[in-house]
Every structure is written in structure tokens, then in C-alpha cells.
């Protein structure tokens with residue numbers, strides 16, 4: 200739908216974008232210009248609405264809007280201490296969540312209006328209401344993010360917002376294989392994605408260092424293959440019930456989980472568990488280092504295809520989303536001929552489960568179906584090859600969005616093979632111009648991967664995630680012509696207090712004019 204609305208010109212008054220930071224007593228009108236990702240259009244007025252203990256949330260009972268209303272009450276309840284219960288439109292102070300409105304807003308867009316009597320969010324679909332609530336969060340003072348009750352006035356300037364995403368696929372990837380992250384950590388990760396209007400969580404569930412998802416028909420995958428992690432840590436895995444719990448938690452935040460099983464390389468943990476999948480039939484040593492391209496399934500063995508079919512069948516059964524990611528990257532010790540035949544077979548298995556296959560860009564060398572999703576990470580040529588076969592391209596260009604790269608040479612955590620990535624590098628690129636030979640309509644969206652060779656706690660993960668993920672969320676959501684680095688750096692500088700209130704120990708990039716006092720330092724590495 201991009202290009203449908205004329206942004207900020209004509210009758211829309213766009214709020215001034217470079218505003219002085221008065222962080223202690225911010226003018227609520229400034230909040231409209233501060234939202235990350237940047238709003239498509241916003242105009243603030245001179246009136247004020249204040250959320251109080253008598254504010255009610257109006258949503259049609261039993262509808263999806265009522266689900267979003269409950270989420271809103273839970274999210275704003277902790278800091279305000281207000282119940283924000285369901286109530287009638289006639290109440291004196293209301294937040295209205297209404298399904299309907301302009302169909303052109305699409306599945307994720309919304310209109311948000313603040314008057315002195317209350318807030319009205321209107322959207323054609325519930326996801327839009329949810330994103331309207333995320334915007335409302337950022338219109339309130341940063342203290343709204345704190346987990347315990349605050350003494351604050353919850354005042355919002357009156358105004359009008361119309362907002363919708365540029366890309367339908369806005370994601371991050373968490374590698375739970377190199378180091379394992381438990382269910383509570385993944386839920387925290389999901390909440391952080393939701394706050395920045397991201398809608399895809401790619402879970403990298405298997406690699407050389409650990410197998411993390413229970414497969415009932417091949418139990419040793421987790422019994423043995425789940426016991427290891429980089430650096431010799433304890434490992435771990437999700438039962439299928441826990442995985443379903445994650446999927447459901449994500450669904451309630453309008454996030455689709457994409458499970459990834461990396462094949463035919465990155466499989467040492469599976470070979471440890473089932474040596475018959477290995478060409479020499481021997482049990483390899485468990486791997487806890489960080490090299491890649493060291494292992495392969497014996498792709499020509501019938502037992503290997505049975506294994507793959509069982510894994511994908513079980514994974515498909517617990518994954519309501521339409522995609523299964525089969526990895527396919529860095530199969531350096533698989534013969535190219537075997538690799539191509541293997542990917543072709545895997546594609547049939549995925550298709551037979553009624554799912555669409557996703558793979559890293561290397562799968563473009565195989566005869567992939569049109570409509571396959573190819574995830575670009577380093578080779579423009581492979582992305583273009585994929586597109587020429589009718590694939591849709593997901594952009595994960597490593598020099599811009601690899602969240603495991605160090606910010607600069609002084610960063611303790613992370614790697615640097617794709618370069619240093621400070622916030623400006625994560626922000627100042629465009630998915631369409633990155634690979635000129637791709638058409639704009641061939642790019643599906645963006646996924647920012649967090650590989651976890653050097654990261655084993657959420658505190659460390661969050662340090663690498665933020666503020667880069669906020670920058671990348673804006674690349675994925677906001678119109679290209681509305682993005683400008685200097686303006687963003689000012690806005691991010693004012694956003695620091697909010698990230699702190701969210702409990703995020705983010706990287707205080709020297710390229711950003713932070714307006715709040717530093718309250719944290721770089722976490723020490725316990726990496727390899």
C-alpha cells in the first residue's frame with residue numbers, strides 16, 4: 200500500500216522533527232515526533248488527555264479487539280496502577296479500540312486520534328489495533344514501561360496519527376542453538392519485538408552445538424543432542440508443549456514464529472544423537488566451538504530422508520504459521536550435486552506438509568519452487584538467482600543487520616567477520632537499493648539475526664540488540680523517504696530513557712546524542 204497516502208504534505212501537518220530534548224518534563228506534543236519506528240503521518244494539537252483510574256477501554260466483547268484491550272490493560276496496568284477495565288463508549292474517559300475504518304490501512308495499519316475525552320484507535324484488523332497500542336505506549340511518559348507503580352501524570356497531547364508498515368515481514372532471528380535461551384527469555388525477546396512493531400520471530404532451533412526442539416520420533420535429538428552449547432555450557436531444549444507456549448505467546452502479540460532446522464550442514468548435534476545419519480556411521484565428538492561448515496547429513500541415505508520427513512512433519516504439526524525454514528547455509532562439506540538433490544527432496548517434504556519452504560540464500564542453487572522464500576545474508580548473486588526462479592527475497596544483509604557483529608573494536612561481545620555495525624550502519628541502508636538487480640516487489644521484508652556464539656544471557660543479548668533493532672525496525676516499517684539519519688539519531692537520543700525504563704541495558708553509541716544519564720555499562724563477555 201506504499202504510496203497511497205501523501206505524507207505530511209497538504210492538509211497533514213507533520214510535527215517538527217528536530218526538537219530540543221527536555222527530557223525531565225517533556226512536552227507531550229513532542230512525543231508524536233519521537234515514536235520509533237517513525238509514524239507515517241502525525242499531527243499534534245494543543246489539548247491534553249490524561250489517563251486516570253476511571254479510564255475504561257471500549258472494545259466489542261468477544262472480538263479480537265477485546266483481546267487487544269486485555270493486553271492494553273495488562274501492559275499499562277503495572278506502572279499506572281489503573282485497572283483500565285472494559286467499559287461503555289459513554290464513559291467520561293475512554294480508550295476505544297474499534298475494528299473497521301479505512302480498508303486501505305491494510306492488515307496492520309491504524310488510525311489513532313487523541314481528544315481531551317480519550318483515545319480512539321481504529322483499524323481494519325486486530326494487528327493494527329495492537330500497533331496502535333504500541334504507539335500509545337510511546338506517547339505516554341517513559342515511566343509507563345516500569346514494572347512497578349509510578350507516581351506520574353499519564354498525559355498525552357491531542358492529535359491525529361495515520362500509520363501503516365512498509366513491509367509485511369519485519370523480523371528478528373534468535374539463535375537458541377549456540378547458547379540455549381529458556382521460555383521466559385524467548386517471551387522477553389517477543390515482547391521487545393512487539394514494542395517496535397516487528398511481526399516475525401525466526402527461531403534457529405538446531406545447529407552443530409545443540410538440538411533444541413523435542414522430536415518424539417527421534418528422542419535422542421534432545422536427550423543427547425540437546426546437552427551441549429558453545430563453550431561447554433549446559434544446553435537445553437524446548438518440549439513440544441513449551442514450543443507451543445512460545446508460539447501462542449507470540450500469536451497474542453501478532454508475531455509469527457518461523458522454526459528453523461538447519462540442514463544438511465550445521466548438524467553435528469544430530470549426528471551425535473544418531474550416527475547412522477553420518478556417512479561414516481561413526482559418532483562424532485560433540486562440538487562446542489564456533490567454526491561453521493564442519494558437518495553434513497549423509498544426504499543420499501534413505502534413513503536421512505526419513506529423518507528429515509519425521510522432523511518436518513512433527514514441526515509442521517506444532518507450527519500454525521505457513522513457513523518452515525530448512526537452513527541450507529554453509530553446507531561446505533556436502534558435495535554440490537548432493538546438496539542440490541537434497542534441497543529438492545526437502546522442498547517436496549515441506550510442500551507435502553502444506554508449508555512453504557524458507558532457506559538461506561544458498562538454496563537458490565537448487566531447483567526451488569516459485570514462491571519459495573530465500574533469505575539473503577551475503578551473496579547478492581545468490582539472491583538474484585533465487586529471484587530469477589520466482590523466489591521472494593528476505594533481506595538479512597550481514598554488514599547491516601547481523602546483530603552479533605560488534606558495534607566497534609572496543610565491543611567485548613560479538614564477532615566482526617561482516618564488519619563493525621554501529622547504529623548508523625544498521626539504519627542507513629535500504630532493502631530495495633541494497634541489491635540493485637532485485638525489483639522492489641521481489642523483496643518481502645527484513646530479518647535481523649542474533650547469532651549467539653558469544654552471547655549466553657538475555658542481558659548480553661539485549662546489549663547487542665539495542666539500539667540496533669530499533670533502527671532496523673524503522674527500516675522495515677517507515678516509508679523510505681521519511682528516514683534520515685541525523686533526525687533519527689536525535690530521536691533515538693530522546694528514546695534512551697524509554698529503553699532504560701524497559702530494563703534494556705543498551706549500547707550507548709557515541710554517535711547518538713543521548714539525553715538521559717547513563718545507568719549501565721557494557722556486560723562482560725563470558726563467550727568462547
Ligand code: TNX
Nearest residue numbers: 491528529559576603614650
Ligand atoms: C554465519 S549467517 C552463519 C551462522 C553463524 C554466523 C555468525 C549464516 C546463514 N550462517 O552459522 O552463526 O555466521 O555470525
